[in-house]
Amino acid sequence: MENLVETTGLCRSFTGRGTLLRGAETTRAVDNVSLTIPKGQTLGLVGESGCGKSTLGRMVVGLLPPDSGDVLVMGKPLWNAAAHDNYRAFRQEMTRHIQMVFQDPYSSLTPRMTVLESVQEPLTCAPAPLPKAQRREGALAMLERVGIEPEQAKRFPHQFSGGQRQRIAIARALVSRPAFVVCDEPTSSLDASVQAQILNLLLDLQDELGLTYLFISHDLAVVRHMSDQVAVMQRGKVVEQAPANTLFTAPQTEYTRLLLHSIMELGK
Amino acid sequence: MQRILYWLKGRELLLLGGFLVGTVTIAALLAPWLAPYDPLAQNLDAMYNAPSFLHWLGTDGYGRDVLSRMLYGARVSLWVGFVSVGISASIGATLGLCAGYFRGLVDECIMRFVDIMLCFPSFFLILAVIAFLDANLLNIMVIIGLTSWMGVARLVRAEAMSLREREFISAARLAGASTMRILFRHILPNALGPVMVSATLGIAGAILTESSLSFLGIGVQHPLPSWGNILLEGKESLEFAWWLSFFPGFAILLTVLGYYLLGENLREFLDPRTQR
Numbered sequence: 001m002e003n004l005v006e007t008t009g010l011c012r013s014f015t016g017r018g019t020l021l022r023g024a025e026t027t028r029a030v031d032n033v034s035l036t037i038p039k040g041q042t043l044g045l046v047g048e049s050g051c052g053k054s055t056l057g058r059m060v061v062g063l064l065p066p067d068s069g070d071v072l073v074m075g076k077p078l079w080n081a082a083a084h085d086n087y088r089a090f091r092q093e094m095t096r097h098i099q100m101v102f103q104d105p106y107s108s109l110t111p112r113m114t115v116l117e118s119v120q121e122p123l124t125c126a127p128a129p130l131p132k133a134q135r136r137e138g139a140l141a142m143l144e145r146v147g148i149e150p151e152q153a154k155r156f157p158h159q160f161s162g163g164q165r166q167r168i169a170i171a172r173a174l175v176s177r178p179a180f181v182v183c184d185e186p187t188s189s190l191d192a193s194v195q196a197q198i199l200n201l202l203l204d205l206q207d208e209l210g211l212t213y214l215f216i217s218h219d220l221a222v223v224r225h226m227s228d229q230v231a232v233m234q235r236g237k238v239v240e241q242a243p244a245n246t247l248f249t250a251p252q253t254e255y256t257r258l259l260l261h262s263i264m265e266l267g268k
Numbered sequence: 269m270q271r272i273l274y275w276l277k278g279r280e281l282l283l284l285g286g287f288l289v290g291t292v293t294i295a296a297l298l299a300p301w302l303a304p305y306d307p308l309a310q311n312l313d314a315m316y317n318a319p320s321f322l323h324w325l326g327t328d329g330y331g332r333d334v335l336s337r338m339l340y341g342a343r344v345s346l347w348v349g350f351v352s353v354g355i356s357a358s359i360g361a362t363l364g365l366c367a368g369y370f371r372g373l374v375d376e377c378i379m380r381f382v383d384i385m386l387c388f389p390s391f392f393l394i395l396a397v398i399a400f401l402d403a404n405l406l407n408i409m410v411i412i413g414l415t416s417w418m419g420v421a422r423l424v425r426a427e428a429m430s431l432r433e434r435e436f437i438s439a440a441r442l443a444g445a446s447t448m449r450i451l452f453r454h455i456l457p458n459a460l461g462p463v464m465v466s467a468t469l470g471i472a473g474a475i476l477t478e479s480s481l482s483f484l485g486i487g488v489q490h491p492l493p494s495w496g497n498i499l500l501e502g503k504e505s506l507e508f509a510w511w512l513s514f515f516p517g518f519a520i521l522l523t524v525l526g527y528y529l530l531g532e533n534l535r536e537f538l539d540p541r542t543q544r
Contacts, residue, residue, distance in 0.1 A: 063438050095444035108435040112457040125444035172439065 003072075004039040004212045005060065005180055010069035012055055029055040031236035032069070037180075037229075042206065042213040044227030044244065046220055046259065052236040053216045054103075057184045060214060061100045062091065073098060073180065092127050099173035101202075103185040105165035109157040115168050116153040119143055122176040142171040146201060163194035167201065174205060182214045187222065199225060220263050224248055232256045282533035288526025292519075296342035305333035307340040307493050316509045326511040328501055334511060337493040338519060344494040345523065348409050348478040349471035355413025357467045360420025365451050365459070367421070368428025379425070382418045390415040394481065403486050412474050420466055427459035461535055468531030472524040479520050495520050 012030045029052040037043045047053050058064035060071050062078055071078040073094065081087040099122070102108035109118050116139055123135040130138070140150050146167040157165055166186060173181055183202065187195040199222065206213060215226045223230055224244055231241040232255065240253045251257045276283065295302060304324075311331035319326045325334040367378040394411050401407045431437065432455065440454050481487030482496025483503075490497060495516040502512030 058438075061442060063441060092444055095442060098442070100439070100442055102435045102439060104435060108439050110436045110440070110454050110458070113453070121440065121445060122443040125446070125449065127444075169439070172443070176443075 002039050003036045004074060005035075005037040005214070006072040007033055007035045007056075007060065008069050008072065009034055010056065010059055010071070011067045012052075012059060012064065013067060028236050030059065030066070033233075033236075033238050034069075035231055035238060035241065037212055037214060039179075039212055040206075040210055041228040042215050042226050043241075044223035044230040045214060045216045045233060046218060046223050046230060047233035048259075049218055051233045053218075053233055054184055056233070057100070057182045057214065057216050061098050061182050062094060063100075089127070095122065096126060096176045097179050098182070099176070099178040099180075100182045100184060101166070101169055101173050101186045104189050105162055105169050106157075106189070108169050109165060109172075111157060114154050114156060115143070115148070115160070116140070118157070119153075119168065119172045119175055122172065126176065139171070139175055142175045143168070145205075146171045146174075161194075162190050163198060166190060166194075166198050170198075170201065170205070174209065174211075177209065178211070180212045180214070182216070184216045185218070188217065188219065195222070202226070220248075220259060232259065279533065279537075281529050282537060285526050285529025285531075285533060288522055289530055292342055292523045292526065293346060295339055296346050299339040299343055303333075303336035303339045305336040307332065307336040308491055309333075316505065318509075319511050325515045326509070328498070328509075328512055329505060334498065334515060337498055338495065338516060341493040341495045341498055341516065342519070342523075344405065344488055344492065345475050345478060345496075345520075348405070348412065349474045349527075351409040352412035352416065352474040352478075353467050353470040355410060356415075356417035356470060357420050357463060359413070360417035361424050361456065361459075361463055363417070364421035364424025365428050365456060368425035369432050369447075369451055369455060371429075375425070378421070382421055385415070385418050388415075391477065391480070394477065395484075395486070398481065398486050403481075403489060405488060405492075408478060408481060408487055412477050416470060416473065416477075420463055420470070423462045423466055424456075424459050427462060428455050431455045431458055465531050465535050468527055468534055472527035472531070475520065475527070476524055 010030055010033045011028070013026050013028045015024050015026045017024060031052075033056060035043065045053050045056065055064065059066045059079075062071075066079060070080055074097070076090070077083050078091075078094065084090045109115070116136070119139040119142060120135050123130060123138060129135065140153060143153055144150060148164065148167055148171065152160075157168070160168065170186075186202070187198050190198060202213070203226065205211060213226070215223065217223050217226075227244045229241060230244050230247045231238050232247070232253070233239070234255045239255050240247065240251070242252065247256065248260065251260055309332065311327070314323070314327050314331040315329055317323050317327040317331070323333050323335065325338065327333055328337070363378050363382075367375040393415055397411050398407070401411075437450060437454060440450050445454070478487055478494065479496035479499065482494045483500045485497070485500060487496055488494035498516040499513055499520075502509065502514075502516065506513055
């Protein structure tokens with residue numbers, strides 16, 4: 001199967017601010033990560049908090065430049081400016097194909113923009129924007145698809161619940177019909193009952209629009225529900241990537257076994 | 269009725285400020301219709317008349333009606349307040365936005381410039397500049413504006429620094445929004461609350477500065493009336509014509525108080541999330 005997205009040896013470290021006596025410490029947040037995501041599938045990315053999942057996600061969508069390595073999207077290097085004739089135009093074009101659903105729906109929508117404006121933004125900022133009426137129509141249709149009525153579209157984010165906001169954020173991510181969406185813990189700040197609705201919405205939309213997901217979560221049950229393939233991260237490194245069923249039934253590494261064991265304990 | 273009372277509860281000061289500011293603004297706007305006399309018409313038969321039914325706030329040394337002069341003076345004071353704050357808020361907001369969003373060298377340069385500007389006692393800077401330039405209304409407004417933007421810049425910078433880390437900025441970048449769009453559509457509107465507050469307070473400051481300049485005789489020039497220069501003329505005759513200094517002084521006090529009350533109580537009102 002063809003790979004839509006591929007990362008090749010991604011590395012990224014952060015340097016904390018040093019003090020007078022102690023030099024600055026460098027943390028390797030992501031260390032030589034190579035992953036492949038087949039077209040139309042979901043790659044689940046699990047690991048404990050602080051293991052570099054989100055950092056990896058931000059590099060894959062193009063928000064955070066890696067120290068080394070690159071992300072190949074449809075075979076084109078996202079971070080290698082020298083490989084493109086017009087890098088700016090390329091990146092602008094890529095915003096249409098790669099989108100992200102963020103963890104916290106309370107901070108991922110601009111407070112002083114109406115929901116309709118927020119959802120329209122990817123269309124408004126596109127390299128060759130559609131006429132205004134069509135952008136509006138597209139945004140309203142997408143909002144309706146995720147379960148937000150057109151009458152509610154003129155409201156501001158603070159007038160919605162967390163689950164509704166996450167629906168709006170999903171509408172914004174999908175309005176430009178991207179091929180690839182990174183979901184960074186999209187349900188971890190929501191109530192359990194709402195979580196399932198959002199997850200099923202994401203699955204339905206994947207079928208309808210043929211989306212490819214990178215699904216980041218620390219919740220193994222959620223990842224199992226969502227993913228075709230699962231990669232396990234530990235301290236910046238991917239320790240195991242396998243089809244979901246294989247990984248959950250026959251984990252190959254000690255760390256994965258430990259993770260699986262920890263939810264079994266909770267389940268008892 | 270119940271609902272009106274509920275709404276008013278705890279907002280008396282905002283309302284008082286709004287009332288004072290509103291009254292002065294309406295008086296200034298309607299000056300030509302409200303003023304009983306021509307503010308520049310001299311009447312040497314009626315010099316230093318005490319307040320009476322004929323001249324509500326008395327007359328000055330040339331027999332000009334003080335009430336009429338004060339109504340026209342309100343126009344000058346408010347105009348100076350609005351224009352100079354408009355200038356300072358635009359400069360401050362733009363520089364603060366750039367400093368807080370771009371950080372690094374840009375931030376360092378802008379903030380050091382702010383520090384330099386803050387080191388000068390601004391009133392003496394204004395005095396020095398006025399000494400070289402014409403003391404006309406336009407120059408005064410521009411100079412007050414150019415010397416009072418630092419507070420706004422600091423405020424907006426602080427807001428921008430916290431807003432740029434929020435996820436909606438990442439989302440906007442992913443949507444392909446240009447830097448300009450992020451600055452002015454995503455960050456500025458969210459930083460505007462504190463700016464409005466400080467602008468309102470800034471109007472009070474600008475009115476005071478203009479009055480002080482006019483009082484020193486280097487602000488708005490005779491015979492154009494402003495509260496400051498009516499006060500200046502009243503100084504000469506304080507022993508026998510108290511109304512010449514009292515009323516303009518009181519008007520400055522009430523207007524500045526009005527803007528302060530409005531500014532201090534505006535913050536809560538402007539934030540959409542705190543609306544009841």
